[in-house]
Amino acid sequence: MADIKAKQVDIVSVAKAANVSPSTVSRYFNHPELVKLVTRRRIETAVRKQGYIRNRAAQTIHGIRSGTIGVIVPTLDHAIFAEVVQSFSDTVAEQGFTILLASHGYDQQREYAILRKMLEHRVDGIVLTGLDHDDAVFRLIDSQTIPSILMWNYANDARYPSIGSDNNSAGAMIAEHLLSQGHRDIACMFPPTRGNDRAQARFSAVMETLTDAGVSVPDHWQLTTIYSISDSKRDTMNLLKRTERPTAIICGNDILATGALYGAAAAGLRVPDDISITGIGDFKGSAEIEPALTTVRIPAKRIGSEAGLALSSAIINPGSVPTGLHCEPILMIRSSSMQATF
Amino acid sequence: MADIKAKQVDIVSVAKAANVSPSTVSRYFNHPELVKLVTRRRIETAVRKQGYIRNRAAQTIHGIRSGTIGVIVPTLDHAIFAEVVQSFSDTVAEQGFTILLASHGYDQQREYAILRKMLEHRVDGIVLTGLDHDDAVFRLIDSQTIPSILMWNYANDARYPSIGSDNNSAGAMIAEHLLSQGHRDIACMFPPTRGNDRAQARFSAVMETLTDAGVSVPDHWQLTTIYSISDSKRDTMNLLKRTERPTAIICGNDILATGALYGAAAAGLRVPDDISITGIGDFKGSAEIEPALTTVRIPAKRIGSEAGLALSSAIINPGSVPTGLHCEPILMIRSSSMQATF
DNA sequence: AATAGTTTTGCAAATGTTTTCATAAATGGA
DNA sequence: TCCATTTATGAAAACATTTGCAAAACTATT
Numbered sequence: 256m257a258d259i260k261a262k263q264v265d266i267v268s269v270a271k272a273a274n275v276s277p278s279t280v281s282r283y284f285n286h287p288e289l290v291k292l293v294t295r296r297r298i299e300t301a302v303r304k305q306g307y308i309r310n311r312a313a314q315t316i317h318g319i320r321s322g323t324i325g326v327i328v329p330t331l332d333h334a335i336f337a338e339v340v341q342s343f344s345d346t347v348a349e350q351g352f353t354i355l356l357a358s359h360g361y362d363q364q365r366e367y368a369i370l371r372k373m374l375e376h377r378v379d380g381i382v383l384t385g386l387d388h389d390d391a392v393f394r395l396i397d398s399q400t401i402p403s404i405l406m407w408n409y410a411n412d413a414r415y416p417s418i419g420s421d422n423n424s425a426g427a428m429i430a431e432h433l434l435s436q437g438h439r440d441i442a443c444m445f446p447p448t449r450g451n452d453r454a455q456a457r458f459s460a461v462m463e464t465l466t467d468a469g470v471s472v473p474d475h476w477q478l479t480t481i482y483s484i485s486d487s488k489r490d491t492m493n494l495l496k497r498t499e500r501p502t503a504i505i506c507g508n509d510i511l512a513t514g515a516l517y518g519a520a521a522a523g524l525r526v527p528d529d530i531s532i533t534g535i536g537d538f539k540g541s542a543e544i545e546p547a548l549t550t551v552r553i554p555a556k557r558i559g560s561e562a563g564l565a566l567s568s569a570i571i572n573p574g575s576v577p578t579g580l581h582c583e584p585i586l587m588i589r590s591s592s593m594q595a596t597f
Numbered sequence: 598m599a600d601i602k603a604k605q606v607d608i609v610s611v612a613k614a615a616n617v618s619p620s621t622v623s624r625y626f627n628h629p630e631l632v633k634l635v636t637r638r639r640i641e642t643a644v645r646k647q648g649y650i651r652n653r654a655a656q657t658i659h660g661i662r663s664g665t666i667g668v669i670v671p672t673l674d675h676a677i678f679a680e681v682v683q684s685f686s687d688t689v690a691e692q693g694f695t696i697l698l699a700s701h702g703y704d705q706q707r708e709y710a711i712l713r714k715m716l717e718h719r720v721d722g723i724v725l726t727g728l729d730h731d732d733a734v735f736r737l738i739d740s741q742t743i744p745s746i747l748m749w750n751y752a753n754d755a756r757y758p759s760i761g762s763d764n765n766s767a768g769a770m771i772a773e774h775l776l777s778q779g780h781r782d783i784a785c786m787f788p789p790t791r792g793n794d795r796a797q798a799r800f801s802a803v804m805e806t807l808t809d810a811g812v813s814v815p816d817h818w819q820l821t822t823i824y825s826i827s828d829s830k831r832d833t834m835n836l837l838k839r840t841e842r843p844t845a846i847i848c849g850n851d852i853l854a855t856g857a858l859y860g861a862a863a864a865g866l867r868v869p870d871d872i873s874i875t876g877i878g879d880f881k882g883s884a885e886i887e888p889a890l891t892t893v894r895i896p897a898k899r900i901g902s903e904a905g906l907a908l909s910s911a912i913i914n915p916g917s918v919p920t921g922l923h924c925e926p927i928l929m930i931r932s933s934s935m936q937a938t939f
Numbered sequence: 940a941a942t943a944g945t946t947t948t949g950c951a952a953a954t955g956t957t958t959t960c961a962t963a964a965a966t967g968g969a
Numbered sequence: 970t971c972c973a974t975t976t977a978t979g980a981a982a983a984c985a986t987t988t989g990c991a992a993a994a995c996t997a998t999t
Contacts, residue, residue: 265955276979281957291977306740311717312657313955316984321654323697323718330683334881337679341672344700353714355665356698357690358683372695375653376665398648484885517887539676540882543826545859607985618949623987633947655985658954 264305273301284309315377324566325355325373326382327366334539336384338555339407339562343382346563350571352379361450363389370395379570382406382562386413387452402569402577406562408453409581416579418562422453425551425584426460429505429533432549432586434468437595438503438531441465442476442494444487444515445507454507457535461505476501484514491518495530502530502595509534509541509550516544516591531592537585547589558582606647615643626651657719666908667697667715668724669708676881678726680897681749681904685724688905692913694721703792705731712737721912724748724904728755729794744911744919748904750795751923758921760904764795767893767926768802771847771875774891774928776810779937780845780873783807784818784836786829786857787849796849799877803847818843826856833860837872844872844937851876851883851892858886858933873934879927889931900924 270277275294282289283298290298301307315321324347328336344354355373359365366383370392373381381396381403393414396403405417433441443462448455465472475497480490491504491514506512512534519526526532526546534541537552561580569577612619617636624631625640632640643649657663666689670678686696697715701707708725712734715723723738723745735756738745747759775783785804790797807814817839822832833846833856848854854876861868868874868888876883879894903922911919 263955266957267955277956278958278979278981279977282978285957289977294977308713308716310658310719310955312654312663312719313984314957315654316652316658316955316986317957318984319957321718322714331673331679331686332683334676334679337673337676341674341700344673344698345702348699348711353697353699353711353718355695356686357695358686360687369690369695371650372664374650376663376695377652377654395648484882488885513882514885517885520887540826540855543830543856543859545862605985609985619986620949620951620988621947624948627987631947636947652985655954656987658956658985659987660954661987 264307265310266307269298269301269305269307272305273298320379320570321377322352323355323376323378324352324380324382324570325370325376325378326357327369327373328356328358328384329361330358331356335536335553335555336407338539339559342556342559343406343563344559346560347567350563350567352567352570363392367392367395374399380404380566382566383415385452386410386417387450388414402566402575404562404566404569404577404579406558408456409579411579411581413579416565416577418565418580418582419558420553420582420584422456423460425535425553426457427464428584428586429535429549429551430461430464432588433503433505433531433533433592434465434470436503436531436593439470439595440499440501440503441470441472442478442501442504443472443507444478444480444490444494444504444511446482446511447479457507480511480514482508482510484510484517487511487514488518488521489514491515492522495519495522495524500530503592504530504532506532506534509536509538509548512548512550512591513541513544516546516548526591527593528596531595533592537587542587542589546591548587549589549592550587552585552587554582554585606649607652608649611640611643611647611649614647615640662721662912663719664694665697665718665720666694666722666724666912667712667718667720668699669711669715670698670700670726671703672700673698677878677895677897678749680881681901684898684901685748685905686901688902689909692905692909694909694912705734709734709737716741722746722908724908725757727794728752728759729792730756744908744917746904746908746911746919746921748900750798751921753921753923755921758907758919760907760922760924761900762895762924762926764798765802767877767895768799769806770926770928771877771891771893772803772806774930775845775847775873775875775934776807776812778845778873778935781812781937782841782843782845783812783814784820784843784846785814785849786820786822786832786836786846786853788824788853789821799849822853822856824850824852826852826859829853829856830860830863831856833857834864837861837864837866842872845934846872846874848874848876851878851880851890854890854892854933855883855886858888858890868933869935870938873937875934879929884929884931888933890929891931891934892929894927894929896924896927 266277266280270280331337357369384407386408407419409417409419409421445458446454480487515532534550537550541548565577608619608622612622673679699711726749728750747757749761751759751761751763787800788796822829857874876892879892883890907919
């Protein structure tokens with residue numbers, strides 16, 4: 256059959272059907288208390304019958320909020336970012352916001368382009384992941400009037416309010432834990448720190464804490480391993496093959512630690528009896544692995560929801576600036592670490 | 598200081614600065630070939646100087662595409678959904694689309710509400726996860742003119758074009774694998790299937806394949822376990838405590854299988870020598886766990902990008918309908934399963 | 940230098956809403 | 970019943986763009 260003249264339903268067609276003016280229909284949605292009960296009823300039926308759906312684009316050009324928040328992450332592929340985005344999204348959804356999500360794969364150029372696109376969509380707020388961003392990104396946000404926050408890491412001197420964990424604390428915590436258990440022969444396995452402020456901060460905090468305690472880590476016990484279980488398993492096996500073995504390995508994240516656990520097992524060592532292994536992050540599964548991993552929890556859920564709260568309230572009260580918040584990392588002592596044996 | 602009269606920059610202020618009419622500025626963006634080179638230059642400088650950012654909302658009310666695609670997932674908390682969303686988003690980003698993402702936490706009411714909101718934003722297309730949805734959801738999409746697809750699962754009789762894996766195949770594949778290895782005493786551990794068409798399909802395909810081969814699974818070897826490593830570890834231990842032990846456990850997903858692996862280890866059994874354990878999904882880490890898990894890979898990356906391709910091309914060529922596509926699951930034979938010993 | 944043709948630009952209408960202001964309708968008090 | 974309030978509605982302007990059409994500015998041709 257010929258195409259049904261699907262005259263798009265808009266507020267005027269609803270108005271016609273309900274025998275009122277478009278203004279009244281608009282009021283029905285935005286200030287229902289101002290329209291008489293019987294009129295309301297009539298409009299309601301018309302809306303139903305026509306299947307009318309409001310057009311936010313048309314509202315937005317009146318300076319009304321778009322109801323969207325731009326969220327930019329490096330990737331969703333790490334469970335940990337997915338978790339923080341999930342809880343952010345849930346939190347702001349309660350305030351009526353929907354998120355516009357994009358990932359840049361650690362490419363700063365792309366981050367800028369994504370940001371521009373989000374601004375074209377007139378998002379009501381912006382969330383970036385981590386503290387470090389291209390200066391052009393910051394300048395672009397500066398030139399806008401919308402609030403924005405940095406999520407995931409915390410630093411009180413960050414360019415924008417930051418909500419997340421301080422990776423320095425996390426690194427220091429785990430180093431202190433191992434020191435307090437009497438470990439002195441400690442190896443470190445970290446991802447490449449270039450362009451990764453989180454890993455960088457963790458690593459330097461670990462080293463500093465150890466140095467302060469008079470413990471030095473020989474160069475050949477400082478491993479740089481990419482984010483991959485199989486690589487870290489291999490590197491760990493190589494490390495443990497040598498005659499001199501550390502009594503503990505501090506890993507920069509739980510993925511590396513998981514590989515290290517497997518590597519130790521493959522090398523015939525028992526964890527934690529022969530060697531202690533720790534991670535940072537407390538990823539899903541880290542508590543259930545055998546042996547359960549001692550790590551520092553970065554409270555992703557909490558970070559996401561605090562960030563969501565802070566940003567949405569900054570949007571709702573224009574003029575107010577969101578405040579940063581440090582979500583303390585939490586030392587999770589489990590079975591993969593224990594008192595050093597002498 | 599007093600608030601800077603931040604006169605919002607719009608197309609007219611740019612036009613004024615460049616000494617042209619707003620129409621010309623609009624053309625500069627949309628049909629640059631129609632404007633003279635020198636004028637183009639002048640406009641470009643004005644845009645730069647004022648930091649003008651186009652307003653997509655204003656374009657959208659002219660029937661121009663919004664450049665957004667609505668993606669609705671149950672949750673991002675399962676790495677597997679995060680992965681598929683990631684690759685979908687990357688793919689459509691190449692065509693200039695940004696995704697509007699929301700999760701409903703398996704609540705069909707919420708899914709409907711989210712869908713409405715996305716339609717208010719005038720998304721250019723819609724992606725739902727899985728095949729089953731409230732009828733109201735389908736009807737609402739039917740009443741619109743935008744294309745939509747079901748991502749993650751595949752069925753050729755689905756209500757909308759579906760792109761994903763057939764869970765029946767996945768279930769059958771793994772059951773056949775175990776049968777071909779001579780297993781006859783097989784236990785099953787699946788999540789609750791209510792309201793979860795994926796688990797349901799996997800489970801019934803497994804049972805059917807086994808039955809067809811003359812293998813029956815006694816009731817007390819049919820475990821229903823929620824999606825959690827620790828629960829499945831516990832249930833596996835209880836199962837293996839009995840005097841009669843299966844030679845294999847088919848788990849409905851890799852998380853359950855991981856827990857089963859731990860449970861077997863805790864029960865003092867060697868995998869795969871004493872018992873074979875299999876999963877479905879091939880989650881991150883499943884290949885690296887000890888022993889490496891035999892499972893069926895649901896190709897999340899491929900599904901995401903195929904879905905992105907299909908939907909964006911359906912959007913770009915209006916009138917065309919996206920076509921469904923079966924992304925074959927892939928049997929990944931690793932170390933957690935082997936020939937049954939008699 | 941005049942004409943015809945082409946390229947470039949501007950005017951004005953249109954898009955789907957919201958909102959201010961004014962008017963009409965209902966209500967209450969005398 | 971009349972007037973003053975209060976409540977409910979509509980008309981029209983505004984929002985930031987795009988676009989069809991027509992006018993203006995060029996080019997090329999003679």
